Amino acid sequence: MSKVIVLAEHQDGALVKATLNALGAAKALNALVGGGFSIAVAGAGALDGVVASLQGYGAEAIYVAQDPALAGYTAQAYAQAFHAAVRESGAAFVVAASTAKGKDCTPRVAARLGAGQASDVVGVEAHGGGVVYVRPMWAGNIIGRVRVNTPVQVITARPTDFEAAPQVGGVSPVKPLAGAVDAASLRMSYVGLDAVKSDRPSLTDASVVVSGGRGLKEAENFKRVLEPLADALGAAVGASRAVVDLGWVPNDWQVGQTGKVVAPDLYVALGISGAIQHLAGMKGSKTIVAINKDPEAPIFQVADYGLVADLFAATPELTAQVKARKG
Ligand SMILES: Cc1cc2nc3c(=O)[nH]c(=O)nc-3n(C[C@H](O)[C@H](O)[C@H](O)COP(=O)(O)OP(=O)(O)OC[C@H]3O[C@@H](n4cnc5c(N)ncnc54)[C@H](O)[C@@H]3O)c2cc1C
The missing domain is CATH 3.40.50.620 (HUPs)
Known part of the structure; x- marks a missing residue:
């Protein structure tokens, strides 16, 4: 027993x-x-x-x-x-x-x-x-x-x-x-699973996650600005609920209280304010990097490295640096 x-x-x-x-x-x-x-x-x-x-x-x-x-x-x-x-x-x-x-x-x-x-x-x-x-x-x-x-x-x-x-x-x-x-x-029967297919690591298993929020301004900027950084880092992509609710990204990207709980080695937050409901899903990450133009944004209270900057200038620079170091 x-x-x-x-x-x-x-x-x-x-x-x-x-x-x-x-x-x-x-x-x-x-x-x-x-x-x-x-x-x-x-x-x-x-x-x-x-x-x-x-x-x-x-x-x-x-x-x-x-x-x-x-x-x-x-x-x-x-x-x-x-x-x-x-x-x-x-x-x-x-x-x-x-x-x-x-x-x-x-x-x-x-x-x-x-x-x-x-x-x-x-x-x-x-x-x-x-x-x-x-x-x-x-x-x-x-x-x-x-x-x-x-x-x-x-x-x-x-x-x-x-x-x-x-x-x-x-x-x-x-x-x-x-x-x-x-x-x-049994009064339930299995009909099928409509799983989202992605070449990226799964959000909950990834050792690096790059997440985006409303600061990205529009859906297209996930592809144009955020995803190149995620690709360079071999990262999974996450998001705040605000952008999921706006329909910019799929539901299963949401990190937070009502989304997924992640604790990667590195979590990069781009244009995310750091509302408590978002922090509930990522504050266990080992290293947190945040880029936000507002120095008062609550995300900086949990960030190990914070950059007060316009993400549209800083993210491509960071992506280029990561790529250069990888050779
Ligand atoms: C019951 C409940 C459950 C919730 N569950 C979740 C959840 O699971 N996950 C979640 O994320 N939220 C959740 N929320 C929503 C949460 O309260 C916030 O509304 C949401 O997290 C805000 O998303 P955001 O940070 O993308 O947007 P905002 O709060 O609008 O922040 C956008 C940030 O981008 C910055 N920014 C703007 N432009 C730029 C720029 N050019 N460069 C750099 N920075 C810029 C701004 O300074 C700002 O800090 C929940 C809310 C409730 C009530």
Whole structure:
């Protein structure tokens, strides 16, 4: 019986990297509550590749729910599968990465378990013989410490705040789960995924992100001014909500409280004021560079390097410098 179970995520046959951060969160929990951890994998067809990439992390078991109803992701079917895995493992702590799917599915798993849930957890601490979960509230302006009072507890862990678990070697036993999904009871069915295709690194995995805001003045300037810098740096492109709402760039570029949370090695903000809702999605970045013509812009309060300048002059210069250094 494992004390903790991690709900693994995969896409197109490959493990989603954030799952390794969820394993890191599981290990942090084990350090407080003892015991070991297991992993749950759900899907249709061959899951061998995903299971193989979860080997070597020290899991006590890898539970595998395989069912045709899991061919495309729906919260309902995956919640049934994960619920079966949690029951089988006997775990008291359920951990998923705080990704779109993790956030979508875990409340259903918690409801099935009669468990309380803490979402978007950025740390775990021992407190009074139990565990408290550290989580940002009010767009990251307050860091709350919450306790969950049910015997089984579900958390989603922010991938940017837990180190990916390291390989420790060994082979975890694989345990298939029979009848984990009751297909007849499902009221959701998977229709298709209209994924945005891009040659750039994905926003949440990239080590460099260049983001633009309303200071870019018009959509065309993302292509003309921002993207050449992103290309020179091999960066993913992000944006403020203001420009997403204006329809200049796609939704999935949005960084912030209601967008993606990123923590790259380098975050470059061009013409972004630094509203708290934007900072909530990027202030964990290791180095922040901001170009803004307003010296009072709040982005400068979190920037490691700030340039008070017109971005239309400064960005092409910066791009040329980066290119020159790369040779
Ligand atoms: C519930 C809620 C959720 C939200 N969620 C998000 C979220 O997830 N992400 C998010 O980003 N926002 C979010 N917002 C919106 C947020 O409050 C701000 O409105 C938004 O971030 C502002 O975007 P911006 O910085 O691009 O635009 P602005 O605030 O208009 O700033 C533009 C900046 O560009 C600078 N500038 C202008 N011209 C130049 C130039 N030539 N050279 C250099 N600098 C220049 C200006 O000085 C200014 O600082 C949310 C708001 C609410 C209420």
